[in-house]
Amino acid sequence: MKAKGLFGYMRNKPSNWDFSCKRISGEMRDSIDAVQTAMKELEGFGYLDRVKLGSGRLVHTISSSPYIGIEPEIEKSSLDRYDIIMDVEDSLYS
Numbered sequence: 001m002k003a004k005g006l007f008g009y010m011r012n013k014p015s016n017w018d019f020s021c022k023r024i025s026g027e028m029r030d031s032i033d034a035v036q037t038a039m040k041e042l043e044g045f046g047y048l049d050r051v052k053l054g055s056g057r058l059v060h061t062i063s064s065s066p067y068i069g070i071e072p073e074i075e076k077s078s079l080d081r082y083d084i085i086m087d088v089e090d091s092l093y094s
Contacts, residue, residue, distance in 0.1 A: 003041040010048075010062045019060045 009028065010019065021035045028035070042048035046066035051059045 003038040003045075003047075006035065006038040007042055007047060007062065010060070011064070019058075 005028070006024070009024065010017075013019070021032045021039070024030075024035045025032045039048060039050070042062070043050060047063055049061040049063070051061075053059060
């Protein structure tokens with residue numbers, strides 16, 4: 001199973017569809033391990049988001065634009081280590 005094929009399969013299902021690896025492997029004629037590997041690949045690239053509910057079930061959200069919901073890492077400025085104090089009288093806008 002390729003992640004691209006799984007992506008297409010999941011995109012063509014209704015938004016409330018219950019995805020299970022066992023069901024997908026039966027319909028796609030692939031092993032459960034292959035389906036799980038493809039899901040992990042989609043998740044790793046940000047196309048799939050899986051949230052585990054308290055009941056143990058998983059809710060899958062698939063997106064055509066990767067990294068949805070993942071915040072970018074922002075580097076700190078080199079000026080963050082300095083305390084910059086500015087008096088109002090020194091301001092250009094006073």
